[in-house]
Amino acid sequence: MHKPNAQAVISALELEPHVEGGYFRRTFQADQRPMLETERGERYLMTSIYYLLTEQSPIGRFHFNESDILHFFHAGDALEYTLIFADGSLQTLVMGSDILAGQLLQMHVPGGIWKASRLLDGSNGFGLISEVVSPGFDFGDMQMGDRQKLTAQFPQHRALIEKLTLDED
Ligand code: GUN
Numbered sequence: 001m002h003k004p005n006a007q008a009v010i011s012a013l014e015l016e017p018h019v020e021g022g023y024f025r026r027t028f029q030a031d032q033r034p035m036l037e038t039e040r041g042e043r044y045l046m047t048s049i050y051y052l053l054t055e056q057s058p059i060g061r062f063h064f065n066e067s068d069i070l071h072f073f074h075a076g077d078a079l080e081y082t083l084i085f086a087d088g089s090l091q092t093l094v095m096g097s098d099i100l101a102g103q104l105l106q107m108h109v110p111g112g113i114w115k116a117s118r119l120l121d122g123s124n125g126f127g128l129i130s131e132v133v134s135p136g137f138d139f140g141d142m143q144m145g146d147r148q149k150l151t152a153q154f155p156q157h158r159a160l161i162e163k164l165t166l167d168e169d
Contacts, residue, residue, distance in 0.1 A: 006054035006126040009076075013050050013128075019144065020060045022117075023052040029136055036135045040066070044136025053079060053119040054126045060117035062145030062164050069115075070132040071095060071107040077122025078103055079129065082164060084114040088154055094120070095129060114145060116164035 004012070015023035028048040035042040053060060062084075073079070078096030085091070096103035109115055119127050135141070147165040151158045 003124075004075075004126075005124075006052070006056065009052060009126055009128060010054075013052075015050060015052055017057070018051070018060070020063055021057050022054070022060050023057065024049045026137075027130070038066075038135055038141075040140050041138070043067075043138050043141070046132060046134045047136035048130060048132045049137070050128065051131055052126055052128050053117060055119065058119040059164060060115075061166060062114050062116040062150060062161065064112075064114050064143045064145065065109075065133070065137075066111045066141040067133045067135050067137065068111050069109045071104075071109065072130045072132075073097065073103075073105050074128045074130065076124040076127040078120045079127040080118045080120055081107065081109075082116045082118070082160055083109060084154055084157060086112060088156065090157060090160075096120075096127070111141075114150070116145075116160075118164065 010023055013025060015025050018024045026047060026049050030045040033045050036045055073095040078094050081093045083091040093107060094103050095107055099105060145165050147161060147167060150161045
């Protein structure tokens, strides 16, 4: 088997830059089923993407999603997830293939919280996962984290928020 580098994975999977950082491609949307009615409008029942972080784009910046998201680790180096819940509590989880070290192959992130991800050092220079979103992904359910607003809301997490958002001053 070839040991791929980040650029080879981006090409092979036809990934595009994501607004959060990293790269993605939607692989599925449930368009064979009726759409779901939600408070914010019609959504697919389920959508799925590949998501990739690389040494050149190692951070998936803080963002909020209303939907539940299941994450599945596929290949490369481990990814660290930082979750901030509505009550301000923080959770750090690592997705990767070292299951004996407690790294996760599968991770559920509930809707209604803030999430960021970061590529950890390793020999591959990329980490590849999939995300299954239900109700299906829609920008109307998603907010990018604004550094000023997030630090005002969660001052106790200022250092993490500064590391995992863009400086947009
Ligand atoms: N994040 C999770 N799923 C999706 C998707 O389908 N599109 C975009 N742009 N971001 C996502």
